[in-house]
Amino acid sequence: MSESHLQQTYNSKVVPLLQEKFKYKNKHQIPEIVKVTLNIGLGEAVQNPKVVEAASSQLALISGQKPVITRAKKSIAGFKLREDMPIGCMVTLRNQQMWTFLDKLLHVAMPRIRDFRGISPKAFDGTGNYTIGIKEQLIFPEIEFDDVDHVRGMNISIVTSASTDEESFAMLQDLGFPFRK
Numbered sequence: 001m002s003e004s005h006l007q008q009t010y011n012s013k014v015v016p017l018l019q020e021k022f023k024y025k026n027k028h029q030i031p032e033i034v035k036v037t038l039n040i041g042l043g044e045a046v047q048n049p050k051v052v053e054a055a056s057s058q059l060a061l062i063s064g065q066k067p068v069i070t071r072a073k074k075s076i077a078g079f080k081l082r083e084d085m086p087i088g089c090m091v092t093l094r095n096q097q098m099w100t101f102l103d104k105l106l107h108v109a110m111p112r113i114r115d116f117r118g119i120s121p122k123a124f125d126g127t128g129n130y131t132i133g134i135k136e137q138l139i140f141p142e143i144e145f146d147d148v149d150h151v152r153g154m155n156i157s158i159v160t161s162a163s164t165d166e167e168s169f170a171m172l173q174d175l176g177f178p179f180r181k
Helices: 005-022 050-063 095-112 165-175
Strands: 033-041 068-071 086-093 130-134 154-160
Touching (some): 005 095
Antiparallel strands (some): 130 154
């Protein structure tokens, strides 16, 4: 497999910039993206279990990998939820699939978002990981508008080896993530 455009950018441009900016002595100190997790939560799956299948197939199209069905850990009477009921689906991408997905997210999907002004620079978790919330799955080119029964959002979590938010922000910004000013 050949490297994606984003992976080439990381290796040729981002690594030297980060090494210079943060004065790393060892190449293993330079932060990198470890994995990307896509998650769709399906609250409506309590009433309609078929929703999980539809969301799962769409997530498989977007990610190129078969999703895992997430299940309720405990019963909550107020939500009519029983333990072990399916309530969502998720995919974890690593290595080449991760780079291919991020490339597609940045260069194909994000430009298709209506009224897009950039992603929030405040969505870091304190340890260098970043999460993006997407309101509709239609921004991905694999999803046909006619096949969608219900517009669903998803969370995209980017897990990095960075120890601080500042390092992670610098890395993602150098990769071309469109942060709001």
